[in-house]
Amino acid sequence: MEKDIGYYLKRIGIAIILFAAVLAVVVKTWMTGALDRYVYGFNTISIEAKGNRWIQSSSSVELEPGSIVKLVVRNRDKGIHHNIVIPSKEIESDVIEYGGMVGIGFEVPESGVFEYYCSFHPPMKSSFEVIKQAK
Numbered sequence: 001m002e003k004d005i006g007y008y009l010k011r012i013g014i015a016i017i018l019f020a021a022v023l024a025v026v027v028k029t030w031m032t033g034a035l036d037r038y039v040y041g042f043n044t045i046s047i048e049a050k051g052n053r054w055i056q057s058s059s060s061v062e063l064e065p066g067s068i069v070k071l072v073v074r075n076r077d078k079g080i081h082h083n084i085v086i087p088s089k090e091i092e093s094d095v096i097e098y099g100g101m102v103g104i105g106f107e108v109p110e111s112g113v114f115e116y117y118c119s120f121h122p123p124m125k126s127s128f129e130v131i132k133q134a135k
């Protein structure tokens, strides 16, 4: 059976909508990260809790050993409390309410991968990498 033009238009339409949705998420995350880096410094990683998952502006940051890495953590989950725990640095933030934000900074003696999670939702895990900046 031959498929009419409507069949293809419908599929193209769905593809465009999906692509736009993915693009919107990427652009929004990138913009938040770019803005935070502008406001809080180039050594900032923006982290959002959304849908009980962590969304990061970037997976790594390049720093000179001994400098401070900054995390700007926001909760975008309506009606859900989150916090952020970084075990290797013995850091545990206060509760972050919906719409709230916490800033965390710590010195990075050297490069490495830093894992973190939410103590209310232990499966909510992620990590970021600090890479030694080339001089």
Ligand SMILES: [Cu+2]
Residues within 6 Å of the ligand: 081, 082, 083, 118, 119, 120, 121, 124
């Ligand atoms: Cu949580």
